[in-house]
Amino acid sequence: SEMSKDMLPGPYPRTPEERAAAAKKYNMRVEDYQPYPDDGLGYGDYPMLPNKSQYERDPWYQWDQPDMRHNWGEPMHWDFDMYIRNRVDTSPTVVPWHTMSKHFLLFLSIMLIMFGLGEIYPSYRPVGPKQYPFNDLYLERGGDPNKKPPAVIHYEI
Amino acid sequence: MAWAPPPSAAQLYRPNRFVSLPPELDPATYDTSPEKLRAEAERLAIRSRLKRQYLLQLNDPNAPAVIENPALIRWAYAKSQNVYPTFRPTPKTSFLGAVYGLGPLLFWIFVLKADRDRKKKRIQEGKLKRSPLSVFF
Numbered sequence: 001s002e003m004s005k006d007m008l009p010g011p012y013p014r015t016p017e018e019r020a021a022a023a024k025k026y027n028m029r030v031e032d033y034q035p036y037p038d039d040g041l042g043y044g045d046y047p048m049l050p051n052k053s054q055y056e057r058d059p060w061y062q063w064d065q066p067d068m069r070h071n072w073g074e075p076m077h078w079d080f081d082m083y084i085r086n087r088v089d090t091s092p093t094v095v096p097w098h099t100m101s102k103h104f105l106l107f108l109s110i111m112l113i114m115f116g117l118g119e120i121y122p123s124y125r126p127v128g129p130k131q132y133p134f135n136d137l138y139l140e141r142g143g144d145p146n147k148k149p150p151a152v153i154h155y156e157i
Numbered sequence: 158m159a160w161a162p163p164p165s166a167a168q169l170y171r172p173n174r175f176v177s178l179p180p181e182l183d184p185a186t187y188d189t190s191p192e193k194l195r196a197e198a199e200r201l202a203i204r205s206r207l208k209r210q211y212l213l214q215l216n217d218p219n220a221p222a223v224i225e226n227p228a229l230i231r232w233a234y235a236k237s238q239n240v241y242p243t244f245r246p247t248p249k250t251s252f253l254g255a256v257y258g259l260g261p262l263l264f265w266i267f268v269l270k271a272d273r274d275r276k277k278k279r280i281q282e283g284k285l286k287r288s289p290l291s292v293f294f
Contacts, residue, residue: 040245073207
């Protein structure tokens with residue numbers, strides 16, 4: 001691109017003049033401009049914008065790019081490609097997050113514990129071995145048809 | 158005896174990393190102090206200047222085919238080419254580099270080695286069912 005070096009992002013701003021110049025470069029107010037903390041992680045002087053997804057922006061305003069809900073020249077969030085409307089959505093939920101997670105984890109843990117207990121201590125009605133007819137299926141199991149099968153009686157009178 | 162005031166609606170809601178506070182519960186929506194109005198006016202001035210530049214390029218009959226967005230160029234540059242010059246080895250970055258770089262490698266080395274050792278032991282004890290038709294070893 002034909003942008004000059006001072007229009008592109010640079011290192012972390014140390015003096016107030018550098019901060020003012022960086023705010024002007026990113027089209028932000030000096031009070032709004034807040035760079036990422038200087039941890040050496042590679043952010044440089046890029047502004048730290050609030051972590052809100054594009055879903056939260058006004059759907060009825062005439063954005064320059066309506067699908068991205070983004071205006072021309074407006075500083076983009078570092079994770080802009082994550083916060084587009086097809087992906088992560090940080091809109092406020094009807095039920096608070098801690099209530100939702102508490103209900104879900106309680107339900108899941110109770111169900112898993114009960115299933116686990118059911119595996120360790122199974123309980124069912126008393127059963128006996130299965131009784132097959134025709135002398136314990138002698139012919140079906142490949143017994144010789146010319147020999148007399150051993151008599152299997154399942155009842156008592 | 159004075160009890161503590163009841164928790165506000167925003168405190169009951171507790172926004173976190175995944176959900177944000179709705180503007181109806183945010184006290185900043187309802188404050189109409191002159192500083193806020195002046196801040197809003199300044200932001201609006203910046204936005205309208207940018208919009209004017211954009212619309213001039215958009216409706217220009219001799220316009221170039223693609224109107225490049227300097228914010229987009231800066232974003233792409235910051236994420237790709239500005240990372241190496243601004244990176245600095247600190248205790249935190251060295252630790253994270255070791256964890257993310259060497260961690261998975263060593264983890265899989267140990268897991269696969271342990272798995273193969275266990276299989277070898279089972280074969281030597283004769284417990285593993287090996288069908289002669291298998292093409293896998």
